[in-house]
Amino acid sequence: MQAKSVYKVPNGKLLKVFLNYDEKDNLIKSVSITGDFFAYPEETIEIMENKLKNTLLEREELLEKIQSIIKEYNIEFIGLNAEGLTDGILMCKT
């Protein structure tokens, strides 16, 4: 299932997520995280997209996974944060 969300992160930038997910298992097949935010180092967004494959589309688990990737790769977001990204991804489903 292909879906898209457009989400203005509170006090942040405009996040646009393109999501391909498995409806039956509720798992992420692939995700493209786009928008006018900043992330340092920039290349870590591609790592984030890859690591989110096969993650369950459930708030707590998704947020935890995103936070752990941010920590592991030392990602600094400006205009975006873990909660905003989680909400943007989950919004694709509604």
Next chain:
Amino acid sequence: MKEQWRLLQTGFNTGSTNMAIDRAVLVANSEDKIPPTVRFFGWKPPAISIGYFQSLKEEVDLDSCKRYSVDYVRRITGGGAVFHENELTYSIVIPESHPEIPKNIMESYGRICGALVKGLKHLGIESEYIPINDIVSGGRKISGNAQTRKSRTVLQHGTILIDVDVDKMFSLLRVPDEKIRDKLIADVKQRVISIKHVLDRSIGFEEVAAAMKKGFEEEFNVELVEGILTDEEKQLTKKFESECFGTWEWNHKK
């Protein structure tokens, strides 16, 4: 004696050349081959640059670009889509370790934007930096900026609007919802402003560049000495243009 930085005035170039020059200077500076560098430039043909994380097709009307002979390029910096036509674009490349550059990214935006605020003041324009990455005059945006840090080196580039045509801009950019296109355009017209509009007179690129040069010199207490790209930087520019900014893979990657 004041510290001397290099000033580049590279004139008007295509989107891919402009982005390749910034990256070439970044690499040369990270290898300690050139001093901190401030560059002023323009775009010919007019071009749209999109932020590193943006989706090209989502943000840019590619058919309109073709129709109006407007170029497009993906930047290595985050941030939003910008239509570069009647403006002065600057870039600054400087080691992260330079004492004048705050370690904190947001603080360093403020510091570099401070140079632009001082430059605008020389033109008789009051303005201020508003986080995350804007400079506003009378509450309206006159400059947008974007920064990256690679190989312990800071690259910040941004635009200072000399004149602005919001209708043309929106014929080239896509809007999230066609139903509210007219309202969106009306809103943006209220939210942006150009040097020409504030001063109520036409003003040339050179006059703006001269003011910005002073702004950078004052903010960082340095002397900007006009220079040229080194042979190595020119070669790197060609390389980045053909391998990155001029390629379909790079520009369409999202």
